[in-house]
Amino acid sequence: MEKLLPRFLEYVGIDTQSDPKSNTTPSTDKQWVLAKKLVLELHQIGMQEVSIDENAYIMATLPSNIDKKIPTIGFISHFDTTPDFTGFKVRPKIIENYDGSDIVLNSTKNIVLSPNYFEDLLQYHGQTLITTDGTTLLGADDKAGIAEIITAMEYLVAHPEIKHGKIRIGFTPDEEIGRGAHKFDVEKFGAEWAYTMDGSQIGELEYENFNAASATITFKGKSVHPGYAKNKMINAIGLANQFLSLLPNRETPETTEDREGFFHVYHIKGEIEHAEIELIIRDHDEVHFQARKDLIMDISEKLNKKYPESVTFEIKDQYFNMKEKIEPAFHIVEIAEEAMMQLGIEPNIKPIRGGTDGSQLSFMGLPCPNIFAGGHNFHGKYEYVPLESMQKAVKTIVKICELTAEKF
Structure with a gap:
């Protein structure tokens, strides 16, 4: 010893x-x-x-x-x-x-x-x-x-x-x-x-332990002179912000404990025509875990209805x-x-x-x-x-x- x-x-x-x-x-x-x-x-x-x-x-x-x-x-x-x-x-x-x-x-x-x-x-x-x-x-x-x-x-x-x-x-x-x-x-x-x-x-x-997945969400924008941008510009940074606002704000690592799951955004970058969010998804319960992945897809589809073909996502399971x-x-x-x-x-x-x-x-x-x-x-x-x-x-x-x- x-x-x-x-x-x-x-x-x-x-x-x-x-x-x-x-x-x-x-x-x-x-x-x-x-x-x-x-x-x-x-x-x-x-x-x-x-x-x-x-x-x-x-x-x-x-x-x-x-x-x-x-x-x-x-x-x-x-x-x-x-x-x-x-x-x-x-x-x-x-x-x-x-x-x-x-x-x-x-x-x-x-x-x-x-x-x-x-x-x-x-x-x-x-x-x-x-x-x-x-x-x-x-x-x-x-x-x-x-x-x-x-x-x-x-x-x-x-x-x-x-x-x-x-x-x-x-x-x-x-x-x-x-x-x-x-x-x-x-x-x-x-x-x-x-x-x-x-x-x-x-x-x-x-x-x-947690069921775990990673997700990358990519936002495609359109750059137009800000003085003439009404109904023309699509700001990818703004899309990323809208996406984040639709995630449950009380389900993050700093607000959860024990068997409570969360979304954890750990990287974000962007400019007008391109933005990207990287996050991880965690939940001990298999049903809740799937629901969290579904929410990522649902938010992406909701934004795409308003801004067609502007949001893509990739979700990868990591461990169970x-x-x-x-x-x-x-x-x-x-x-x-x-x-x-x-x-x-x-x-x-x-x-x-x-x-x-x-x-x-x-x-x-x-x-x-x-x-x-x-x-x-x-x-x-x-x-x-x-x-x-x-x-x-x-x-x-x-x-x-x-x-x-x-x-x-």
Whole structure:
């Protein structure tokens, strides 16, 4: 366990930001730097069948140390970080024995991590926090998960008295841009089920997530001198504005919670003759999800009746709620829940307001709930992770392996 912190700090020091505009896998060459390091480290700790393919997907095996045949299980994390915020030259700060006060991340830029705003900080009084320096993200999403999986495997190698079946681990690129499972070879992985170590605060256990789609709406205008524009000009920016006004204004990320769905407009650009809106659609309920996609089509058709052939749209499904694939094998959730309870961790079973590799993998035939990795405030400069939460995640992995061997 003593290697957990230095291992994590080494990982976050390597920039692995993915790029949604790239057509390669991985989407950025710099992801290879950490991928190759992980392969070497897996060999060093004694893992077997260590492999990395042409797309940087990493797999390895810890062989069974028990005579009876039990299910092969897996643990999966991703090594890319989000394109939403820079991960270049991450300089972590370590706050020991946190006293519950404000943490000055960057005095020059007056960037403060405060429990007055981020109330979750108060539950970690007396613990060791790893934060950013206020200029980058941290990368606990999901380098904490990788560090935890490798540390747990290292512990099991060193403690053969803990009985377990065959364990497979997998590390993926490009999860942050929705492609982490796209080229994952489920058959090669060979597990009956797996867990992504990609959740947030301690105790999280998730087996349902959003249904997700992206939408691009394009507006075609006609430019005419504004002094002579009456009944002639069609302003594409104005059309985009009309479109946005017809979306429900109380169904956005900042106004919803729990299982409430939303529309999230994240990019808009335009001039008189051409404008474009990019948004994402999210809902846990399949019927509501379809209704949201239908609304995009209905608004587009309504505007086209007034301004013929001025609006086009493209909607792409991204992933679906893994609940329907996991409920038939619900014992895999119960094993994780029991592991946490035996370790004195209160399970926090809740829906994911997002997606994970696990949602896509579940639909590819590998049921894959999500377990906490410990971090908070992902994708930005206020990201932090308590060391004690990471240590508990390592113990949870070990306990799941142990319980699986006991129950089968």
